[in-house]
Amino acid sequence: MSDCIFSCPDIDSFCLLDRLGLRVEAQSVGPDRAVLACRLYRAESWCESCGASGVPRGTVGREWVHSPYGSRPTILQVRIPRWACKACGRVWRQDSSRIAAPKRRLTVLAAWHALKLVVVDHMSIKSVAQTLGASWHATFQAVHDLGWDQYLSDPTRFDGVEVIGVDEHKWAHTTGVEQFVTVVIDLTPVRKRTGPARLLDMIPGHSKKVFKAWLAARPESFRNSVEIVSMDGFTGYKTAVVEELPDAITVMDPFHVIALAGTALDQCRQRIQQATLGRRGKTGDPLYGARKTLRAGQGYLTKRQWDKLEDLFADENHVCVEVTWHYYQQMITAYREDNRKTGEQIMQHVINDLAQGVPEGLTELRRLGATLKRRAGDILAYFKHPHSSNGPTEAINGRLEHLRGIALGFRNLPNYGLKDKLCVWGG
Incomplete structure (x- = not known):
């Protein structure tokens, strides 16, 4: 303990509220949750239209779900100032995008916390929502938006792919829906021994037509860079590769x-x-x-x-x-x-x-x-x-089955695909 440096307790730093530009004014800590009443550090009263200084026009109360305060779900109650410009008559609310994304229930830090629980700890959205004290929809939307913006929408995600594996995966065991998806895996890191395989995409269906359409939709640079395609004995995948990637080598696993x-x-x-x-x-x-x-x-x-x-x-x-x-x-x-x-x-x-x-x-x-x-x-x-080898593809298929089991099954294929891509990326 002799090397530790202590300072006065600071709840703003403890709860990372200073990163959101907030300061705690009061707190109510109960057995089920903690509520922190906060205010903004700085009041920005300049009109974006004419540049004149605005005058106060009251406040608007907002509530956001924040990262847990210890083991308790934490709610932030913030009064957002409203301003009016005497010069041009404009009325506006102070920008709060540093705290949370527009029309979102979770703070930025809570969204990152939820994404970490889903990706690294492989928790279900339901469990994460219970941990945060938020609804399933609000939690999923936060994970969806942040995961998509940070990783899945990356235009370079398909760059440098030289070896891919393709296999089918049964994601649903009920009638009335497409039960199979085609799973496409990047095996390039395994070949170069630079890391594990990663999930590129999950496509509804498992036929030549499905895989051929996916390959045709990829940019020409991607199709030219793929040298090897590893697959099972299904001739549909083989034919699709021959037609769309004529220079690629097909390998039966x-x-x-x-x-x-x-x-x-x-x-x-x-x-x-x-x-x-x-x-x-x-x-x-x-x-x-x-x-x-x-x-x-x-x-x-x-x-x-x-x-x-x-x-x-x-x-x-x-x-x-x-x-x-x-x-x-x-x-x-x-x-x-x-x-x-x-x-x-x-x-x-x-x-x-x-x-x-x-x-x-x-x-x-x-x-x-x-x-x-x-x-x-x-x-x-x-x-x-x-x-x-398509071994890493089978391994990822096994992880997808595990994730489906954690969630006690999925009924929505886009939600299932998003969670699988994020979790396999984070593994």
């Missing part, structure tokens, strides 16, 4: 490639289960009991799990599952290979194998092979551009 193979493995297991036992799997069935072991990477299998697979594959009825599992593991190995050239060769070998003469009994592998052959260029492009 490893997560979605492995998901295709995993789905083929599950479908093969389920089909053989029905063919051999005539029912869906249940406890005690070999295939059903090994469903999780089959999906695990072979590098993580324990001896007990290897023994379970050996017993499973010893049954001739399970040959299709064994072959499908073999290619599934090869694809995982390709992505886990430290040497990218070797990984590319393994993946190319898998694509070539599945594109040529797969027996008719291997229905799922034939279907998987057709998909891999059709998207071979996008799949192999990952090995030349390893920092273009």
Whole structure:
């Protein structure tokens, strides 16, 4: 404590009212809220029309919600002077824009406090409104205006974007509304290792038309700067990129490639289960009991799990599952290979194998092979551009789900999009 310098208590400084040009004259502190009666530091009585000095014409009372005084919601009661000009007859009210934005309930500092709670602390608008002692609408409007002015309306927000990720996200689980949005992520900071990915936009719908229209609406400088687009297996996104960004490289994300193979493995297991036992799997069935072991990477299998697979594959009825599992593991190995050239060769070998003469009994592998052959260029492009993974896009999708959960769901897509953009920006 010896290094501390103390001065007389000053409530103006404590509540940061001096930054708003206010001085406290009286206070009423109750258990639920604090009310501070304030006045302006300086009276500005000059007429903007003719420059003459005005004469007092009474005051107008205003109330604003301020940053909390300790743990209590704080209300500012301010008397705003009115003036009249004898020279030109003009009557005006003293400017209070330093205190709060016009027609807004929250002070400038309260608006910044609310934005911080939403962006950094990930609080819902309802919780922030309760903290401030304001209405939901007033709080949301303050966060909307300040967030839009400071960050979302920045014309340079799309500058320098070289790698983007695109994916769909289900924001609503009710009928009567567009349930999906297309999420566009800037992956450039991840590629350059300068920071995390950031949310660029959320577009209602998830189709080729939606994404193509969004790309077409971007300035030419943006479209020329995008070098790589990472995506899932949806051909609509691929076609939109080919038509609007002909020079960009399309990369199919490893997560979605492995998901295709995993789905083929599950479908093969389920089909053989029905063919051999005539029912869906249940406890005690070999295939059903090994469903999780089959999906695990072979590098993580324990001896007990290897023994379970050996017993499973010893049954001739399970040959299709064994072959499908073999290619599934090869694809995982390709992505886990430290040497990218070797990984590319393994993946190319898998694509070539599945594109040529797969027996008719291997229905799922034939279907998987057709998909891999059709998207071979996008799949192999990952090995030349390893920092273009759509992993950060999936991570941001997870954060969007978390934010929706905090708010117990959203019914208004613009409000949802605004909060997501602000929160992902602040994360």
